[in-house]
Amino acid sequence: MSEPIAQQVLAGWGNHPRVACQVVRPETQRALRRSVAQASGAEPVIARGLGRSYGDPAVSDQGRVVDCTRLDRYVDFDPRTGLLTCDAGVSLEQILRDFVPRGFLPMISPGTKFVTVGGCIANDVHGKAHHADGCFSRCVHSMQVLLASGEVVTASPTEHADLFWASFGGMGLLGIITQATIQLRKVETTYFRQQAVVVENLDEMMDALDAHNHEPYLVAWVDSLATGDRLGRGVITLGDHATRAELPEKLASNPLAVSPPSPLAVPFEMPSGLLNTATIRALNVVLDQVQRRAAPIAHYEKFFYPLDFVGEWNRGYGGKGFTQYQFVIPLADGRAHIRELLEIIATSGQAPFLNVLKRMGPERPETMLSFPFEGYTFAIDFPIRDGLSDLLARLDERVLAMGGRIYLGKDAFVAPETLAKMYPKLQAWKAVKARYDPDNHFSSSLGRRVGLS
Numbered sequence: 001m002s003e004p005i006a007q008q009v010l011a012g013w014g015n016h017p018r019v020a021c022q023v024v025r026p027e028t029q030r031a032l033r034r035s036v037a038q039a040s041g042a043e044p045v046i047a048r049g050l051g052r053s054y055g056d057p058a059v060s061d062q063g064r065v066v067d068c069t070r071l072d073r074y075v076d077f078d079p080r081t082g083l084l085t086c087d088a089g090v091s092l093e094q095i096l097r098d099f100v101p102r103g104f105l106p107m108i109s110p111g112t113k114f115v116t117v118g119g120c121i122a123n124d125v126h127g128k129a130h131h132a133d134g135c136f137s138r139c140v141h142s143m144q145v146l147l148a149s150g151e152v153v154t155a156s157p158t159e160h161a162d163l164f165w166a167s168f169g170g171m172g173l174l175g176i177i178t179q180a181t182i183q184l185r186k187v188e189t190t191y192f193r194q195q196a197v198v199v200e201n202l203d204e205m206m207d208a209l210d211a212h213n214h215e216p217y218l219v220a221w222v223d224s225l226a227t228g229d230r231l232g233r234g235v236i237t238l239g240d241h242a243t244r245a246e247l248p249e250k251l252a253s254n255p256l257a258v259s260p261p262s263p264l265a266v267p268f269e270m271p272s273g274l275l276n277t278a279t280i281r282a283l284n285v286v287l288d289q290v291q292r293r294a295a296p297i298a299h300y301e302k303f304f305y306p307l308d309f310v311g312e313w314n315r316g317y318g319g320k321g322f323t324q325y326q327f328v329i330p331l332a333d334g335r336a337h338i339r340e341l342l343e344i345i346a347t348s349g350q351a352p353f354l355n356v357l358k359r360m361g362p363e364r365p366e367t368m369l370s371f372p373f374e375g376y377t378f379a380i381d382f383p384i385r386d387g388l389s390d391l392l393a394r395l396d397e398r399v400l401a402m403g404g405r406i407y408l409g410k411d412a413f414v415a416p417e418t419l420a421k422m423y424p425k426l427q428a429w430k431a432v433k434a435r436y437d438p439d440n441h442f443s444s445s446l447g448r449r450v451g452l453s
């Protein structure tokens with residue numbers, strides 16, 4: 001029996017690029033294996049989760065895209081240890097819904113809960129607590145990977161360890177992760193203590209980021225249009241899990257509350273020209289005020305996922321879409337380097353919008369293409385416009401010269417030769433790729449664009 005194939009135009013969260021794809025959506029592990037086997041030979045295959053990467057890692061203009069979101073079963077859970085074994089199509093949203101009432105949160109969470117376990121592994125995602133907790137690889141004990149040969153193997157630090165470590169940041173290019181065993185975090189409440197620190201310029205910002213680096217959760221918003229003496233002004237939000245005793249009375253009666261889904265959504269794509277300097281200035285004022293007035297106790301939905309409150313907010317960038325540029329640079333000379341990069345961005349005329357600045361913790365040495373290392377990371381959205389690719393190439397060049405790199409999970413533009421210089425363990429990763437997928441069976445638009453497949 002052959003699996004039904006649908007023709008669909010797909011994109012990442014940035015809606016750029018949009019690619020005509022052949023999509024299969026298996027509902028069982030057996031159907032998944034059939035889909036991959038059928039596409040043997042010249043047809044490449046790539047897995048797709050919830051499509052929350054920004055650029056082109058989960059789309060392909062050749063071969064097939066395997067939508068893994070129907071592979072969403074739980075296999076095993078041990079409430080004593082918090083170890084969960086599940087299909088890789090299980091989302092963090094699903095885990096929150098089912099495990100928050102039992103007192104567990106995901107150990108590591110990015111800024112949206114609409115991501116799958118497979119997607120979190122393939123990008124080795126990080127959250128606001130990276131400096132304290134590390135990346136998603138920190139919570140994965142083992143995984144099952146469907147290889148090009150049709151074999152499903154266990155990958156862990158002791159079995160197929162090369163495949164295990166190369167899968168973090170491996171962008172789905174080594175095989176399809178079918179299941180994973182991950183550690184959940186036992187919590188007393190689903191609330192966070194939080195505090196806002198307002199800073200008026202970049203020196204204050206960097207001082208405050210360094211001074212508060214012991215706080216478990218720490219992230220800053222920077223006014224992307226501020227220049228001159230005000231460059232780097234913004235608000236830092238910091239916090240930690242709240243204990244039951246810290247909750248006000250009205251929350252303490254239900255310390256493990258789960259939020260209902262948000263009813264808000266952007267109803268249609270906004271015209272591309274709507275995000276101009278004037279509207280961004282107005283939105284920055286709103287963001288500034290919202291963050292300064294952060295409540296002392298916040299539910300995880302507001303603390304972790306403020307952007308999830310408005311569904312499909314990516315449509316607000318208009319039909320041409322947008323990209324998110326995220327880089328990390330070393331701590332050494334970090335202050336001067338962040339100043340230089342922010343100045344390039346603030347004076348580029350490219351209408352930069354939502355952004356995040358934070359300090360990252362050390363790199364996990366066994367990983368090869370995982371993005372974070374100890375330093376400063378900055379992520380910023382740009383609507384797609386003329387001249388943007390020149391700006392991004394200029395930023396890439398400066399980031400590379402500073403010893404930094406960009407995040408493939410957000411990228412739609414980087415050149416292969418630049419990427420190769422940014423990731424010194426790329427050759428080691430390619431050796432693992434050659435071992436497990438010698439014929440490049442697993443390939444995506446991103447993989448071909450940046451020379452990974």
Ligand SMILES: Cc1cc2nc3c(=O)[nH]c(=O)nc-3n(C[C@H](O)[C@H](O)[C@H](O)COP(=O)(O)OP(=O)(O)OC[C@H]3O[C@@H](n4cnc5c(N)ncnc54)[C@H](O)[C@@H]3O)c2cc1C
Nearest residue numbers: 049050051052053110111116118119122125126171172177
């Ligand atoms: C609002 C928002 C906030 C975000 N915040 C952060 C953040 O704070 N930190 C961060 O690190 N990222 C962040 N991201 C990015 C997001 O967490 C990652 O891109 C994540 O990988 C998306 O998961 P997904 O299930 O949507 O995967 P997709 O985008 O569908 O796919 C991503 C990659 O995973 C691969 N993949 C998916 N499933 C499998 C599988 N079963 N087997 C093998 N490979 C697979 C795909 O081939 C692709 O290469 C954010 C994204 C959004 C939209």
